[in-house]
Amino acid sequence: xxxxxxxxxxxxxxxxxxxxxxxxxxxxxxxxxxxxxxxxxxxxxxxxxxxxxxxxxxxxxxxxxxxxxxxxxxxxxxxxxxxxxxxxxxxxxxxxxxxxxxxxxxxxxxxxxxxxxxxxxxxxxxxxxxxxxxxxxxxxxxxxxxxxxxx
Amino acid sequence: xxxxxxxxxxxxxxxxxxxxxxxxxxxxxxxxxxxxxxxxxxxxxxxxxxxxxxxxxxxxxxxxxxxxxxxxxxxxxxxxxxxxxxxxxxxxxxxxxxxxxxxxxxxxxxxxxxxxxxxxxxxxxxxxxxxxxxxxxxxxxxxxxxxxxxxxxxxxxxxxxxxxxxxxxxxxxxxxxxxxxxxxxxxxxxxxxxxxxxxxxxxxxxxxxxxxxxxxxxxxxxxxxxxxxxxxxxxxxxxxxxxxxxxxxxxxxxxxxxxxxxxxxxxxx
Numbered sequence: 001x002x003x004x005x006x007x008x009x010x011x012x013x014x015x016x017x018x019x020x021x022x023x024x025x026x027x028x029x030x031x032x033x034x035x036x037x038x039x040x041x042x043x044x045x046x047x048x049x050x051x052x053x054x055x056x057x058x059x060x061x062x063x064x065x066x067x068x069x070x071x072x073x074x075x076x077x078x079x080x081x082x083x084x085x086x087x088x089x090x091x092x093x094x095x096x097x098x099x100x101x102x103x104x105x106x107x108x109x110x111x112x113x114x115x116x117x118x119x120x121x122x123x124x125x126x127x128x129x130x131x132x133x134x135x136x137x138x139x140x141x142x143x144x145x146x147x148x149x150x151x
Numbered sequence: 152x153x154x155x156x157x158x159x160x161x162x163x164x165x166x167x168x169x170x171x172x173x174x175x176x177x178x179x180x181x182x183x184x185x186x187x188x189x190x191x192x193x194x195x196x197x198x199x200x201x202x203x204x205x206x207x208x209x210x211x212x213x214x215x216x217x218x219x220x221x222x223x224x225x226x227x228x229x230x231x232x233x234x235x236x237x238x239x240x241x242x243x244x245x246x247x248x249x250x251x252x253x254x255x256x257x258x259x260x261x262x263x264x265x266x267x268x269x270x271x272x273x274x275x276x277x278x279x280x281x282x283x284x285x286x287x288x289x290x291x292x293x294x295x296x297x298x299x300x301x302x303x304x305x306x307x308x309x310x311x312x313x314x315x316x317x318x319x320x321x322x323x324x325x326x327x328x329x330x331x332x333x334x335x336x337x338x339x340x341x342x343x344x345x346x347x348x349x350x351x352x353x354x355x356x357x358x359x360x361x362x363x364x365x366x367x368x369x370x371x372x373x374x375x376x377x378x379x380x381x382x383x384x385x386x387x388x389x390x391x392x393x394x395x396x397x398x399x400x401x402x403x404x405x406x407x408x409x410x411x412x413x414x415x416x417x418x419x420x
Contacts, residue, residue: 055396121419122345
C-alpha cells in the first residue's frame with residue numbers, strides 16, 4: 001500500500017495493520033525518516049514538502065514494484081507526508097515484510113535509496129536565517145547506484 | 152484601515168470629494184455566467200429567441216455603469232469617459248466570461264461602476280437566455296485591477312501567484328491541476344514545480360500547440376523562451392522534465408493537451 005498524505009502517521013499502527021491476520025511473514029523491517037533540526041544550515045524550524053500529485057504515486061508504485069521483482073517480499077507499506085513539518089516529525093515510513101530478514105533489510109534500503117533519487121518530492125527548509133530549497137546530494141545518487149551495479 | 156462611508160457615529164455618509172485632486176482613474180472587473188453547452192452553442196450561433204444576446208448585454212452593461220450612483224446608495228454620479236465591455240465564450244469552462252473597464256478623470260474611483268457593469272451584463276445574459284436554460288449560474292464577480300487615486304493601484308494576484316503549488320504555511324502540498332487554455336484551442340499545459348517555480352516566478356502556463364515549431368520538449372522550450380524571457384532559467388542548473396507525469400527528455404514528442412512539468416532534482420525522503 002502506498003500513501004501520500006499531509007496527516008501524521010503512527011508507525012506502530014501501520015505495522016499492526018500490515019501484519020493483521022498474517023502468519024506467513026517471518027520478518028518486518030521498518031524505516032522511519034524524521035525531520036532534523038540541523039541540515040544544510042542550523043536551526044531548521046520547519047520543512048515544507050512539495051510533490052507532484054499523480055506522478056509521485058506512480059513513481060512510488062514503480063519503486064515498490066522494482067523491489068518486489070528483486071526480492072521475495074510478502075508486503076510493502078510506504079507512507080510519505082507532504083506539507084509543513086517540524087523537527088521531530090516523521091516524514092516517511094517504509095515497512096517491508098518477507099519470510100526472511102535479509103530480503104526485508106535489503107529491500108527497505110533499496111526503496112529508500114530509490115525514493116530519494118527518483119520520487120518527485122522537494123523539500124524547502126525554513127530556518128532562523130531564511131528559507132531555502134534543499135539541494136540534491138551526490139551521496140544519495142551514489143547510494144542509489146549501488147543497486148544498479150548489483151543488478 | 153477605516154471604512155470611509157461611515158461617519159464618527161457609524162452612520163452612512165457620502166464622502167466629500169470636492170477637495171480631492173482630479174486624476175486619471177481606471178478599474179476593471181470580471182464575472183462569469185455558467186450555462187449548459189447547448190445554451191452556449193445557441194448563444195454563439197445567435198439562435199436564441201430574444202436575438203443578439205451579447206450586443207444587448209453590452210449595451211446593458213454600459214448603461215448600468217453610467218447609472219451606478221442610482222443603485223449603490225453612497226456612490227457619486229460620475230461622468231465616465233469610457234466603458235468597455237468584453238465577452239469571452241469559454242467552452243471548456245461552460246459559460247461566458249464578462250469583463251468591464253471604466254475610465255474617467257475625476258476625484259473618485261470607478262471600481263463600483265466596473266463591478267456594476269459586469270453584474271448587469273451577467274443579469275442581462277441570464278434574461279436573454281432563460282427561455283432555454285434556467286440552471287444558469289452567475290458567479291465570480293470581482294475587481295481585477297484599479298489605478299489612480301490616493302489609495303494606490305490594485306491588481307488581483309493571478310491564480311498562480313495567489314495559490315502557489317508550494318506547501319507553504321500550512322497550505323496544501325499539491326499542484327493545482329487542470330489549467331485551461333484560455334484561447335479555446337489545443338494547447339500544451341506547462342507546470343514549473345518547487346524551486347524552479349519560485350526561481351522563474353511562473354507556476355502554470357498554457358502554450359498553443361500550433362506555436363510549436365517542433366512538437367517536442369526542445370520545441371516547447373524555444374516557444375516558452377520566446378513568450379517570456381524568464382524561461383531562460385530552464386537552461387540554468389539541472390532541470391528535469393516529465394510529459395504526462397512520465398520522465399522525459401528534450402526529444403520526447405508532444406501532442407496537444409499534454410501536461411509538461413519542469414522541476415529541479417528531487418529531494419524527498
